[in-house]
Amino acid sequence: MPLRFYNTLTQQVQPFEPLDGPGPGTTVRMYTCGPTVYDFAHIGNFRTFVFYDLLRRWLRADGYKLDHVMNITDVDDKIIRNAVAQGKSLGEYTDIYTKAFLDDCATLRLERPERIARATEHIPQMAAAIHKLEEHGFTYRSDGSVYFRIGKFPEYGKLSHNDFSGMVSGARVDVDEYEKSDARDFALWKAPKEGEFAWDTEIGPGRPGWHIECSVMAIQYLGSTLDIHAGGIDLVFPHHENEIAQSECLTGKPFSRFWVHSEFLLVDGQKMSKSLGNFYTLRDLFGRGFTPESVRYLLASVPYRKGLNFTFDGLKSAQTAIERLRNFKFRLDSAKLPEGVNETLITQATAAVAEFRSAMDDDLNTAEALGAVFEFLRHANTALDAGEFHTGNLDSARRLLALFDSVFDVLNPTAQTGGLSEEEVEQLIAARAAAKKSRDFARADQIRKELTEKGIVLEDTKDGVRWKRKS
RNA sequence: GGCGCGGUAGCCAAGUGGUAAGGCAAGGGUCUGCAAAACCCUUAUUCGUCGGUUCGAUCCCGACCCGCGCCUCCA
Numbered sequence: 001m002p003l004r005f006y007n008t009l010t011q012q013v014q015p016f017e018p019l020d021g022p023g024p025g026t027t028v029r030m031y032t033c034g035p036t037v038y039d040f041a042h043i044g045n046f047r048t049f050v051f052y053d054l055l056r057r058w059l060r061a062d063g064y065k066l067d068h069v070m071n072i073t074d075v076d077d078k079i080i081r082n083a084v085a086q087g088k089s090l091g092e093y094t095d096i097y098t099k100a101f102l103d104d105c106a107t108l109r110l111e112r113p114e115r116i117a118r119a120t121e122h123i124p125q126m127a128a129a130i131h132k133l134e135e136h137g138f139t140y141r142s143d144g145s146v147y148f149r150i151g152k153f154p155e156y157g158k159l160s161h162n163d164f165s166g167m168v169s170g171a172r173v174d175v176d177e178y179e180k181s182d183a184r185d186f187a188l189w190k191a192p193k194e195g196e197f198a199w200d201t202e203i204g205p206g207r208p209g210w211h212i213e214c215s216v217m218a219i220q221y222l223g224s225t226l227d228i229h230a231g232g233i234d235l236v237f238p239h240h241e242n243e244i245a246q247s248e249c250l251t252g253k254p255f256s257r258f259w260v261h262s263e264f265l266l267v268d269g270q271k272m273s274k275s276l277g278n279f280y281t282l283r284d285l286f287g288r289g290f291t292p293e294s295v296r297y298l299l300a301s302v303p304y305r306k307g308l309n310f311t312f313d314g315l316k317s318a319q320t321a322i323e324r325l326r327n328f329k330f331r332l333d334s335a336k337l338p339e340g341v342n343e344t345l346i347t348q349a350t351a352a353v354a355e356f357r358s359a360m361d362d363d364l365n366t367a368e369a370l371g372a373v374f375e376f377l378r379h380a381n382t383a384l385d386a387g388e389f390h391t392g393n394l395d396s397a398r399r400l401l402a403l404f405d406s407v408f409d410v411l412n413p414t415a416q417t418g419g420l421s422e423e424e425v426e427q428l429i430a431a432r433a434a435a436k437k438s439r440d441f442a443r444a445d446q447i448r449k450e451l452t453e454k455g456i457v458l459e460d461t462k463d464g465v466r467w468k469r470k471s
Numbered sequence: 472g473g474c475g476c477g478g479u480a481g482c483c484a485a486g487u488g489g490u491a492a493g494g495c496a497a498g499g500g501u502c503u504g505c506a507a508a509a510c511c512c513u514u515a516u517u518c519g520u521c522g523g524u525u526c527g528a529u530c531c532c533g534a535c536c537c538g539c540g541c542c543u544c545c546a
Contacts, residue, residue: 011475033546041546048546078544161474162542210544232546233475239545263476264540273545301494302484307477307539314483317495324494327509359485368485371493378493381510385501441504448506459508466508 003062003361005228006305008236008259009159013363018227019257024063029222030055031256032113033214033231033239036073037097038082041104042279043295044265044272047308048232050299051262051364053110055230057407058360068113069221071214072098074120075207080197090120090197104282107292109409115221119213126208126216127201129250130188134203138249142180144191144204150184153245159259160237186242188212211242215255219247229256233263262304269309285315293410294319300408303365322410325401328377329411330466331384332397341392345383349396352376356403366407373404416469420454429458429465 003016020026032052035041041049056066074094083093098118105112119126130146133139138152150156150164157164164184180187187209192198198205218226224247231240240259247255264271267278285295298318302308355372359365380397383389405411420428428447435443448458451467459466 008475035546036544045546051546076544160541163473234541234545237474237541238543262546264546266539269538271540271545275545298483305476306484309483309539311482313495317483320496321494324509331509365485367483367494368492371485374493378511385510436504439504445505452507457508460503460506461509462502468508 001358001361003058004363005258005260006363008261009256011161016258018064019225025065027065027067028059028227029225030059030066030068030228030230031214031218031222031226032068032070032229033235034070034072034116035097035101036076036079037094037101038076038078039097039274040281040283041101042272042274042281043285043299043310044267044279045232046104046108046282046295047265047299047304048262049105049110050108050296051304052113052230053108054300054304054364054366054407055228055260056111056113057409058364061357061403061406062361066114067222069115069117069218070113071217072101072116072118073210073213074098074118076210080207094120107282107414108296109292117217117221119208119217122213122217122220123199123208124201125220126212127189127199127203129212129216129219129246131203133188133246133249136249139188144206145187146189146203147180147185148188148242148245150182150186150245153249155248156184156245157241159241159244162237162241186211186238188246211239212246214239215243215247215250218243218255219251224251224253224255226256228258228260230260230262233261236261263307265299266307266309272310280310288312290315291319292414293322297322297408297410300366301370303363303367305363325373325377325404326411326413328381329401331381332394332401334461334464334466335384335389337389337391337394338387339392340390342383342388342390345380345389345393346396348376348379349393349400352400353396353403356400360407369404369407373400376400413468419469420451420456425451425456425467429467432458433465 002022004013005016006013018026018028034049035045052068052070056068059066075090079090079094083090086093102116130139133148134146138149139146140149141147189203189206189212190209191204191206198207218229229240229243236259244255266272267280270276270278272279282292282295286292294315295318298310298314299308301318301321352372352375356369359368359372362368376397380389380393383393401411428451432444432447435441435447451458455470457468457470459468
């Protein structure tokens, strides 16, 4: 079965085929909605960003090349309000959170998109696009602001599968404190209010509405029709619906072939959001001693279209599962194996690789993919215990782990700063080994205790002493 | 009300018209100077409820109950 995704547009899982034809070798044009940098991102946000990362990695595993653009929204009402309140310029304010966001992404091992595009660096292009929409009669003005006239786009609602035809035109909702002639219309360009910051452009002074930046930057860098447009499920309406309206009126072409959306992360069964105040940032979790890998694993292990209920137990369980995988890798690297090959295990490893691939091809079913890995891990551990894992079984076992880690990327521990150096630890371990050999167990236990107190965990294995830093 | 997602063992979770993957936890065992760690084994006659279709349904159909999200800014 080929790679396939659930497409919000068609409400079906369908084979993925880019505009330029199926892979391998085809470049996939992908646009993902990034953060609004008015605060630290929380792990609910990162659920979606981890999803983008899985999408990237798996497209590449299937032989595709990538041209991936992600935006950073660095201008909106909240940003302006907060920047003014803190007496900072827009740039000074957003730089802080932009940098924090990019740092967090790196910590979570999220691959960097080919291009990260900031809204404020594309203001003239947005103005030009709005101007073009005005020329073609898709807009109207009100007090210097420009609105998109939804009535001009009959397909409006096709993504969110809402039927707007019954809505009464002219009903007024004054949510944005701007005058609209139809509740469904949305702002392309907002005129500055008294004393507000504004850009001077060919369509007059003001600032862009939220939706236009994505359309403009996506089309500028990726062309009129994207292969994949991704985002959190809450963006389906109105954000992505509006993007479609603007973009398709601008180019006359379908804006994206696939629309993929990640479900929410919940806390205590409720959406994690800043307005509810029930959110955690990565910094919060690291402060409680959790590792970046365990956060990454937890967010990746539940398939993206299923709501994920965040708990600390879940995080702990992720950490333990990672440890088990690392232990297995350690055994492969250190165990003394008999020569030869165990054909049964070769078959099992090959099957596990195939299962992993087919699970991921099936709309990124990470839970099923993990099942294949752990099942093989159990077979292999049993064989290792019985001395039936041979040197000839190493390659296939490592191939499976490599495939797993090319997606999950959790096997290598994040380097920790502080504490004993590796050399110091090795010296103490050697001293303990010597004490044990001369049956001075009191001394050996003393050294072990010292190490434990300094956060070093020792494991006596058949193949020598292994140590790791306690997380 | 409209649109959408989900209800599978203590928790997380996959899945198929033919009789329930996997992870964590728990219990048992192996190993070990002791310990820790590691590894192995065991754990759902049952898949929200009630009907229907079928030789047979957790998986198909209908009704209902419950949880969550979007419909206004939001990953």
